[in-house]
Amino acid sequence: MSANTQENAADLDGFISLDISEEFKHAVQVSHLAFHVAKEMDLEEEFCSELSVAGILHDIGKLRLVDHIYGDGAQDPFVIEELKYMRMHSTLAYEELLGKGYPDNVLKSILYHHENYDGSGYPANLRGDRIPLGARILRICDVYSALRSDRPYRKAMDMDTAMRLMIDEVRYFDMKVFLAFQRVVHKCEWRDFKG
Numbered sequence: 001m002s003a004n005t006q007e008n009a010a011d012l013d014g015f016i017s018l019d020i021s022e023e024f025k026h027a028v029q030v031s032h033l034a035f036h037v038a039k040e041m042d043l044e045e046e047f048c049s050e051l052s053v054a055g056i057l058h059d060i061g062k063l064r065l066v067d068h069i070y071g072d073g074a075q076d077p078f079v080i081e082e083l084k085y086m087r088m089h090s091t092l093a094y095e096e097l098l099g100k101g102y103p104d105n106v107l108k109s110i111l112y113h114h115e116n117y118d119g120s121g122y123p124a125n126l127r128g129d130r131i132p133l134g135a136r137i138l139r140i141c142d143v144y145s146a147l148r149s150d151r152p153y154r155k156a157m158d159m160d161t162a163m164r165l166m167i168d169e170v171r172y173f174d175m176k177v178f179l180a181f182q183r184v185v186h187k188c189e190w191r192d193f194k195g
């Protein structure tokens with residue numbers, strides 16, 4: 001499946017859901033997976049732990065968006081440019097957590113978790129290794145968790161289908177991180193990982 005098809009893997013994790021339990025399940029999945037990918041890359045224990053925290057909190061900005069779009073005074077979701085609002089969620093999360101004692105690695109990993117390795121992501125169009133390593137790891141884990149989860153418009157993909165789709169769009173990802181991610185996912189304890 002190419003990036004031009006209706007279902008673009010790199011955008012699926014930006015879906016705004018009203019289902020808080022689904023969002024929380026996704027956060028836990030991203031946290032676990034990101035921790036193990038960081039371990040697979042032999043990163044320091046502190047970095048791995050910080051990334052598990054970033055995984056839990058990475059989409060917390062969506063809570064403010066859901067309120068904005070569906071809460072009191074909400075605008076018609078068919079009229080507003082939902083994508084534009086959705087793209088604010090990583091910055092909103094960063095603003096929400098700033099000044100509350102979180103390590104810089106946690107904050108930057110969250111702020112840039114939608115940056116793409118080819119420079120096509122948001123909010124800053126960072127490219128390559130200018131994207132913080134934690135954010136490059138979250139990016140991949142976030143997309144994979146989204147693909148393995150049911151969505152209102154499609155069923156969860158199996159591991160092989162999700163992996164194939166991500167390989168088609170590998171330009172969005174840091175290859176060194178992607179290879180570590182593949183090794184983690186192919187270990188037997190992760191084969192049944194799903195939403």
Ligand SMILES: [Fe+2]
Nearest residue numbers: 013014058059
């Ligand atoms: Fe996100």
